[in-house]
Amino acid sequence: MRALIIASLGLNIAVLVPVCTSLLLKADWTVSAYGAETPARGILLSIYLAILLCSIGLLFKPSPAMVAALLLVQVIYKVTTPFTVGSLGNPVVITNLAIAAFHSLTLWSIWKQAAA
Template sequence: MLLPKLSLALNILVLIPVCSGLLLKANWALDSYGIETPARGILLSIYLTILIFSAALLFKFDAKMVIALLSVQIIYKLLSPIMVGTMTNPVIISNLFIALFHAYSVWKLSIIEKINPFVS
C-alpha cells in the first residue's frame, strides 16, 4: 500500500503550497494560474477538496475511494493540456508528471486489491 499512500502524500505536499499561494495571491500564482477570476476560485475549491480527501484517505485508507480520487485526477490532468492549448505552462507540466505517478499507483493498487477500476 506504500505507492498509493505516496500518491496521497504527493497531493498533500503539492496542494498545501498551491492552495496557500492562490489564497494569499502570491505572484507565482498569478504567473501560473492567471488573474483572479471565478474560474480560478472554482479551481481552488476543487484543489481544496482533493487536499481534504487525500488527507482523510491517508489516515482512513479505502482502496476503492483512493482509486476513484486518483482516477479523477488522472483524467483531469491529462485533459488539461488539451483544454488549455499548451504544454509549456508549469501547472500543465507538473500535472502530467503527477498523473503518471498516480496512474502507476492506481495500477498497482488495482492489482493488489484485485479491483478493476473500470468495472463495478
C-alpha cells in the same frame, strides 16, 4: 500497493498545501501559472481544496477503492489539461502530467491487487 497509496496521497498533500496557500494569499507567481484572479480560478481553488481534504482524510483510512476513485478523477483531469489549456509549456500542465504518471502507477497497483 499500500506504500504507493500513501505516496500518492502524500504527493497530493505536498503539492496542494503550498499551491492552495499561494492561491489564497494571492502570491505573485499564481498569476503567471493560473492567470488573473477570476471566478474560474476560485472554482479551481475549491477543487484543489477538496482534493487536499480528501487526501488528508484518506491518509488516516486509506481505503483502496476510495483512493482509486480520487486518483482516477485526478489522472483524467490532469491528462486533459494540455488540451484544455492549449499548451504543454505551462508549468501547471507539466506538473499535472508528472503527477498523473505517478498516480497511474498507484492506480495500476490497486487494480492489480484487486484482480488477485
